[in-house]
Amino acid sequence: MGTAEDAANARSVRNGWLLSTPALVLLTFAAAGPLLIVLVYSFLTPGQYGNVVWQFSTAGWRGILYSEDIFEPGTFTLADAHLTIFWRSISLSLQTTLITFLVGFPTAWFIATRPPSQRAIWLFLITIPFWTNLLIRTFAINEVIRNEGLLNTVLIWAGLIDQPIRIIYTDTAVLIGMTYVYLPLMVLPLFAAIDRFDMKLLEAGYDLYASRWQVMRRIILPIVKPGIVAGSILVFVPSLGAYVTPRVLGGGKNMMIGNFIELQFGQGRNWPLGAAISIALLLVVMVALLFYVRAANKGSGHG
Amino acid sequence: MADRSFSPSHLPGFATIAVGVFVVLYVPILTLVVYSFNGGASVAVWSGFSLHWYADAWANTAVKEATVRSLVIALFASLIATTVATLAALGTTRRKVFKGQTFIYVMINQPLMVPEIVTAVALLIFFASIKVATGYQGLGYLIVAHAAFCVPFAYLPIRARLEGMDLSLETAAADLYASPWQSFRHVTLPILLPGIIAGAMLAFVISLDDVVITEFVKSGGQDTLPTYMLGQLRRAITPEVNAISTVLLMLTVVLLTAFFLLTRKRD
Amino acid sequence: MTADTAIEARDVVKAFGQGASLVRALDNVSVTIRTGEFFTLLGPSGCGKTTLLRLIAGFETPTSGQILLDGQDITHLPPNKRAVNTVFQSYALFPHLTVAQNVGFGLMMQGRPKAEIATRTDRMLALVKLEALAGRRTSQLSGGQQQRVALARALAPEPKVLLLDEPLSALDLQLRKEMQIELKRLQHETGITFVFVTHDQEEALTMSDRIGVMSAGKIQQLGTPRDIYTRPSSRFVASFIGETNFLPATTAPGGARLGCGVTIEVAGAPRAGRVTVAVRPEQVRIVAADEAGAIPATLSDLVYFGTDTHCHLRLSDGVEIVARVQSAVGGEAQFAPGQTVGLRFAPGAAQVLED
Numbered sequence: 001m002g003t004a005e006d007a008a009n010a011r012s013v014r015n016g017w018l019l020s021t022p023a024l025v026l027l028t029f030a031a032a033g034p035l036l037i038v039l040v041y042s043f044l045t046p047g048q049y050g051n052v053v054w055q056f057s058t059a060g061w062r063g064i065l066y067s068e069d070i071f072e073p074g075t076f077t078l079a080d081a082h083l084t085i086f087w088r089s090i091s092l093s094l095q096t097t098l099i100t101f102l103v104g105f106p107t108a109w110f111i112a113t114r115p116p117s118q119r120a121i122w123l124f125l126i127t128i129p130f131w132t133n134l135l136i137r138t139f140a141i142n143e144v145i146r147n148e149g150l151l152n153t154v155l156i157w158a159g160l161i162d163q164p165i166r167i168i169y170t171d172t173a174v175l176i177g178m179t180y181v182y183l184p185l186m187v188l189p190l191f192a193a194i195d196r197f198d199m200k201l202l203e204a205g206y207d208l209y210a211s212r213w214q215v216m217r218r219i220i221l222p223i224v225k226p227g228i229v230a231g232s233i234l235v236f237v238p239s240l241g242a243y244v245t246p247r248v249l250g251g252g253k254n255m256m257i258g259n260f261i262e263l264q265f266g267q268g269r270n271w272p273l274g275a276a277i278s279i280a281l282l283l284v285v286m287v288a289l290l291f292y293v294r295a296a297n298k299g300s301g302h303g
Numbered sequence: 304m305a306d307r308s309f310s311p312s313h314l315p316g317f318a319t320i321a322v323g324v325f326v327v328l329y330v331p332i333l334t335l336v337v338y339s340f341n342g343g344a345s346v347a348v349w350s351g352f353s354l355h356w357y358a359d360a361w362a363n364t365a366v367k368e369a370t371v372r373s374l375v376i377a378l379f380a381s382l383i384a385t386t387v388a389t390l391a392a393l394g395t396t397r398r399k400v401f402k403g404q405t406f407i408y409v410m411i412n413q414p415l416m417v418p419e420i421v422t423a424v425a426l427l428i429f430f431a432s433i434k435v436a437t438g439y440q441g442l443g444y445l446i447v448a449h450a451a452f453c454v455p456f457a458y459l460p461i462r463a464r465l466e467g468m469d470l471s472l473e474t475a476a477a478d479l480y481a482s483p484w485q486s487f488r489h490v491t492l493p494i495l496l497p498g499i500i501a502g503a504m505l506a507f508v509i510s511l512d513d514v515v516i517t518e519f520v521k522s523g524g525q526d527t528l529p530t531y532m533l534g535q536l537r538r539a540i541t542p543e544v545n546a547i548s549t550v551l552l553m554l555t556v557v558l559l560t561a562f563f564l565l566t567r568k569r570d
Numbered sequence: 571m572t573a574d575t576a577i578e579a580r581d582v583v584k585a586f587g588q589g590a591s592l593v594r595a596l597d598n599v600s601v602t603i604r605t606g607e608f609f610t611l612l613g614p615s616g617c618g619k620t621t622l623l624r625l626i627a628g629f630e631t632p633t634s635g636q637i638l639l640d641g642q643d644i645t646h647l648p649p650n651k652r653a654v655n656t657v658f659q660s661y662a663l664f665p666h667l668t669v670a671q672n673v674g675f676g677l678m679m680q681g682r683p684k685a686e687i688a689t690r691t692d693r694m695l696a697l698v699k700l701e702a703l704a705g706r707r708t709s710q711l712s713g714g715q716q717q718r719v720a721l722a723r724a725l726a727p728e729p730k731v732l733l734l735d736e737p738l739s740a741l742d743l744q745l746r747k748e749m750q751i752e753l754k755r756l757q758h759e760t761g762i763t764f765v766f767v768t769h770d771q772e773e774a775l776t777m778s779d780r781i782g783v784m785s786a787g788k789i790q791q792l793g794t795p796r797d798i799y800t801r802p803s804s805r806f807v808a809s810f811i812g813e814t815n816f817l818p819a820t821t822a823p824g825g826a827r828l829g830c831g832v833t834i835e836v837a838g839a840p841r842a843g844r845v846t847v848a849v850r851p852e853q854v855r856i857v858a859a860d861e862a863g864a865i866p867a868t869l870s871d872l873v874y875f876g877t878d879t880h881c882h883l884r885l886s887d888g889v890e891i892v893a894r895v896q897s898a899v900g901g902e903a904q905f906a907p908g909q910t911v912g913l914r915f916a917p918g919a920a921q922v923l924e925d
Contacts, residue, residue: 019394030451034425110321133512140331202311204662208676241418
């Protein structure tokens with residue numbers, strides 16, 4: 001009793017920490033730690049050829065929203081170009097989340113209601129795109145929507161259009177690309193939630209005169225809400241920080257936050273600005289995650 | 304008389320949308336694969352079956368080097384990540400929840416929560432200063448970076464397997480005079496092994512596929528296969544990229560099939 | 571078919587599977603359930619009772635045959651269009667809604683005004699004595715409470731028929747007995763036709779107005795509890811309901827001649843040849859071994875059950891028979907193993923069975 005149990009507990013805790021140490025060290029060194037460095041760099045001055053000068057400055061943070069007038073140093077105007085990029089990122093990410101939900105929910109429902117023998121195959125089929133290289137998938141969509149791509153070729157061959165429809169290098173192309181690439185990320189958590197759903201509740205709903213629409217609205221959606229939230233976060237967060245997809249499908253012009261950050265470390269030569277935007281992005285993501293944790297906990301019947 | 308059974312789980316239109324989604328998901332990939340075998344370079348024209356793009360890719364020294372580099376990094380990164388993740392899984396499961404355990408979870412799963420671009424930038428800055436200080440320019444940075452973000456992917460299947468294990472097995476071993484180490488070696492480890500292998504494979508695939516972090520962390524000339532392809536996409540796209548993509552795809556499918564078979568619930 | 575028929579099933583067949591694996595869960599079942607009665611479908615698992623219930627509810631459609639509700643053919647009507655409500659075995663309470671919201675769900679789906687939903691819900695909760703728990707989440711309730719919520723929810727829309735799918739099977743014995751009384755009371759108060767499914771024959775006997783005993787997809791016997799118990803029509807019914815002694819015999823003048831040589835009176839006019847005589851243990855009287863007309867038997871075992879004692883006896887031809895004797899006040903054994911006694915059957919208690 002008493003002390004013997006306490007000693008055993010203490011040993012268990014110590015072992016827990018000991019075994020976790022290598023992981024903690026690796027991740028502090030190569031993931032979490034460097035984030036602090038980014039924070040520091042966001043408050044420094046840009047060097048002339050990139051990198052930084054160790055001098056405190058808030059120019060990095062100010063530069064997110066304001067650009068300094070070249071001809072009149074000291075005056076700051078709202079940087080429309082920056083705002084366009086932020087707005088595009090948020091707008092496209094929200095649209096991607098919405099579209100992936102609208103098509104992903106029926107897909108997840110479909111897989112979850114297959115007979116058990118079939119279900120593994122469907123899961124396997126939805127997982128392959130998930131693990132396929134992001135670049136390959138972006139490139140595959142590129143092959144379909146570019147001017148000489150599959151879509152235009154088929155439409156011209158079918159006589160429906162004369163000239164290829166220009167989709168590539170527009171916001172629409174990026175939207176299509178992101179929806180395509182992140183769809184499995186919406187389907188999998190939705191599937192997990194629907195899999196746990198008690199189908200008998202549907203029978204109870206119909207037994208009590210609910211129509212199909214009412215069953216969906218009043219029974220299914222409220223109960224699988226944690227899955228919806230998880231899927232939405234899993235799509236929204238990577239969309240917001242997308243880099244490859246807008247680069248390949250948007251060309252240089254339709255930048256999203258990820259490309260904008262990269263610019264600062266390349267031609268833009270403004271590391272502090274890049275660092276500041278990165279931290280800002282991280283904060284937005286953290287807030288979104290907090291919402292997720294809150295919503296997930298609420299849904300587990302604590303209310 | 305027709306048996307028009309009422310199915311409670313049937314929602315109208317859902318099956319159509321679902322099948323449509325599967326089709327839409329696979330058409331681009333299949334197009335890519337099919338056209339890697341196209342003799343000509345255009346999607347509009349099928350010039351006959353040919354493997355010459357594969358041959359071209361194989362002959363391309365840049366591609367060869369990138370491939371070798373990808374495999375080397377993936378191998379070392381997955382080894383490190385799996386080892387570290389196994390230890391962490393052992394440390395965080397099947398014991399009373401202790402204070403700070405949430406902190407460990409957050410740290411381990413951090414790569415899943417932080418956008419890749421942010422981590423990429425962070426490592427760029429961090430490694431840049433180390434490069435200046437030590438002059439080391441080798442693959443070490445990439446291996447360490449990959450190992451870090453592969454950890455959560457190795458961790459999750461191992462942890463799942465560990466939690467599904469019957470505690471009474473180790474108790475039985477102890478009852479039969481096994482020391483903690485013997486119990487681990489002869490009971491825990493063998494049963495855990497499929498989970499560890501699954502975690503390693505997942506880590507390997509994740510490392511192979513990484514684009515963003517690799518792109519930012521690499522030094523000049525240190526292309527991996529994905530960054531090489533990204534570079535190619537800036538210039539004229541030839542079906543050589545299709546060929547490389549198809550090979551990578553096949554590798555992923557093979558590894559994924561093995562993963563599915565390993566983690567299938569055996570009753 | 572008269573105006574006071576609530577449910578009628580006509581030649582209903584329900585088959586699952588195909589070809590070699592074809593299984594007839596219901597094999598040409600026809601049954602009429604009267605308005606306002608407490609009707610029970612009783613049988614072992616796999617007999618088809620739940621399938622029949624689901625056909626009435628609308629969750630399945632028959633392979634052939636018809637289901638009628640108040641004279642209307644509802645065979646192909648979806649469940650949300652039938653004035654029939656179900657109490658599920660697993661309760662199927664909506665976890666994201668409170669008790670009150672669960673109870674009011676059917677009314678909400680019917681589009682009734684909020685005020686009406688509120689008053690009906692209150693009344694239902696009072697009926698099942700759960701008013702205090704109206705705002706609770708269903709996951710916080712005990713099994714018995716959940717059961718009553720399921721009941722209230724199904725009764726709230728005032729259906730024509732209430733279906734209950736083994737609703738008491740998850741409750742412990744004490745709670746089950748209380749709920750049995752509750753259900754009878756509710757049925758009387760509301761006057762709604764109850765169709766109750768169970769495998770527990772004691773439950774069926776105590777609660778039902780009529781019982782349909784089912785086996786292998788067919789109704790073996792339909793009747794009041796008294797009929798079913800005292801006059802089982804087949805060996806299956808006789809052995810499923812209560813306990814029965816089965817004695818091989820041959821028809822003889824005066825009744826049936828047992829293997830041990832004694833001829834006993836039997837009810838009804840049996841056909842000639844070999845028959846099976848069925849007699850309930852409580853109708854077997856133990857008398858003195860030398861009493862005239864008694865069947866000689868030896869006691870092999872006595873099992874004390876509190877209220878009565880089961881005496882296991884063997885006849886001279888080796889046939890085993892059980893007699894139930896009411897226990898003495900002090901519980902002392904009235905007989906001893908090895909003792910030779912005589913047996914008599916109560917008049918009219920011995921029956922000849924069909925198979």
